[in-house]
Amino acid sequence: MKLAVIYDSKTGNTKMAAEWITEGMGEVADVEAKAFFIDSVDEDFVKESKGVVVGSPSYAALMTPDIHSWMMNNGGKLGFGGKLGGAFATEQYTHGGGDVVIQSILTMEMVNGMLCYSGGGSCGSPCIHLGPVAVNSNLEKHNDMEKYKENFKIFGKRFAAKAVEVM
Numbered sequence: 001m002k003l004a005v006i007y008d009s010k011t012g013n014t015k016m017a018a019e020w021i022t023e024g025m026g027e028v029a030d031v032e033a034k035a036f037f038i039d040s041v042d043e044d045f046v047k048e049s050k051g052v053v054v055g056s057p058s059y060a061a062l063m064t065p066d067i068h069s070w071m072m073n074n075g076g077k078l079g080f081g082g083k084l085g086g087a088f089a090t091e092q093y094t095h096g097g098g099d100v101v102i103q104s105i106l107t108m109e110m111v112n113g114m115l116c117y118s119g120g121g122s123c124g125s126p127c128i129h130l131g132p133v134a135v136n137s138n139l140e141k142h143n144d145m146e147k148y149k150e151n152f153k154i155f156g157k158r159f160a161a162k163a164v165e166v167m
């Protein structure tokens with residue numbers, strides 16, 4: 001089963017998080033997971049994917065304008081409707097809007113007809129509420145990102161296991 005992770009990223013944090021999610025997805029048998037920056041998406045791979053996870057840095061506590069318009073322009077075209085959907089975010093501050101970013105991505109996914117999944121409390125600890133968020137207070141240096149690696153991998157693994165179960 002193919003699964004895609006699509007992200008925007010200017011300074012590399014969200015890219016790193018996307019790759020950790022695909023790493024976790026790849027731990028599930030028979031899953032082929034790939035991450036794509038919004039400017040270089042393999043459209044055939046995404047169309048064939050049973051699940052798509054979308055991620056964005058927090059910009060003024062919102063998803064970036066670029067990923068918003070990417071989703072507006074491509075969600076329908078790439079057949080998001082009926083796929084399993086998930087979301088993640090990176091931010092600079094603890095209260096920097098990561099959850100709001102995730103909620104708005106999930107809203108767009110649902111508008112497209114996706115079935116959204118976070119794992120949430122049903123998966124036990126760590127309880128990933130709406131989706132994983134990394135707080136990188138060191139900006140481009142990425143120093144804080146490693147702390148979140150395991151959470152992103154676990155999210156990816158849970159998402160892939162659910163996709164294999166239900167899709």
Ligand SMILES: Cc1cc2nc3c(=O)[nH]c(=O)nc-3n(C[C@H](O)[C@H](O)[C@H](O)COP(=O)(O)O)c2cc1C
Nearest residue numbers: 009010011012013014057058060061091092093096
């Ligand atoms: C224009 C701009 C706006 C930002 N706004 C926020 C914000 O509202 N809250 C926050 O916590 N971080 C904010 N940040 C920081 C980024 O969300 C954070 O550094 C993120 O990890 C960058 O992701 P990237 O490395 O994938 O580009 C902003 C950064 C930029 C460049």
